[in-house]
Amino acid sequence: MRIDDAPRDPGLRQRLLEGWLPLAQESSLRYGWGLDAPALEALILTAAPALAAARSTLDAAAILWATHARSLPDGSAP
Numbered sequence: 001m002r003i004d005d006a007p008r009d010p011g012l013r014q015r016l017l018e019g020w021l022p023l024a025q026e027s028s029l030r031y032g033w034g035l036d037a038p039a040l041e042a043l044i045l046t047a048a049p050a051l052a053a054a055r056s057t058l059d060a061a062a063i064l065w066a067t068h069a070r071s072l073p074d075g076s077a078p
Contacts, residue, residue, distance in 0.1 A: 023060055023064065
C-alpha cells in the first residue's frame, strides 16, 4: 500500500481522513506512536485501500497497526 493509492478527489480524500481520524488518533495514543496530524494523515492515506475492506473496527485498527509497523525504519512492530 502506498499513499498514492488514496483517492485523488479532494472531497473523497477529506471524508476518508475525517472518517478514520478518530480511530487513528486512538491507536496512536493506545500504542504510544505519538503521531502528529501530518503523520496521522499519512497513515490513513497509506492504509486507505485496506481500510476500505475492513469489516469491523478491530479489522481497521489492525490495518492501521500493520501499516504503521511497515512504516518504521527497521520494519519491526511498534
